[in-house]
Amino acid sequence: MEWKREFEIGVELIDGHNRQLFERFGRLLDGARGWDDAGFDETLAFLEARAVDQLEEERRLMLASGYPLAEEHARAHARFVETVREVAEQRRASRASPWPGAKLTLFLSSWLREHVLDLDQDLGRFLRTHPGRGAGDEAPQAALEP
Numbered sequence: 001m002e003w004k005r006e007f008e009i010g011v012e013l014i015d016g017h018n019r020q021l022f023e024r025f026g027r028l029l030d031g032a033r034g035w036d037d038a039g040f041d042e043t044l045a046f047l048e049a050r051a052v053d054q055l056e057e058e059r060r061l062m063l064a065s066g067y068p069l070a071e072e073h074a075r076a077h078a079r080f081v082e083t084v085r086e087v088a089e090q091r092r093a094s095r096a097s098p099w100p101g102a103k104l105t106l107f108l109s110s111w112l113r114e115h116v117l118d119l120d121q122d123l124g125r126f127l128r129t130h131p132g133r134g135a136g137d138e139a140p141q142a143a144l145e146p
């Protein structure tokens with residue numbers, strides 16, 4: 001699986017995060033000889049860190065820009081965090097089980113299709129047409145109100 005220019009939304013912060021996610025996902029699929037592989041743990045560790053750091057940065061960017069679908073988008077990010085944590089817990093409970101790997105692969109496939117190529121594209125269109133609104137500090141909660 002390769003990152004393509006048409007996946008970009010024109011906002012470097014988010015494009016950089018998504019490129020990294022694609023790269024990790026590609027490595028996960030390439031190395032999927034068995035879920036006892038250390039590469040899986042490495043990918044999981046990356047996703048757990050991404051879940052808390054990168055998605056938080058994107059949330060701040062949405063709030064600062066006054067993006068009207070910020071709440072819905074942030075809920076999708078929360079589902080990402082939740083799923084990665086579930087998979088990590090299942091992995092810690094049993095390294096021999098194939099289910100955490102299978103679950104993560106299915107989840108990332110749909111995340112790339114439904115989130116990166118859909119919700120993030122919509123956010124990108126908004127940020128590009130509202131220049132200068134996404135660069136400041138976090139906006140107050142009222143910025144989420146339509």
Ligand SMILES: [Fe+2]
Binds near residue numbers: 073077115119120
């Ligand atoms: Fe997003």
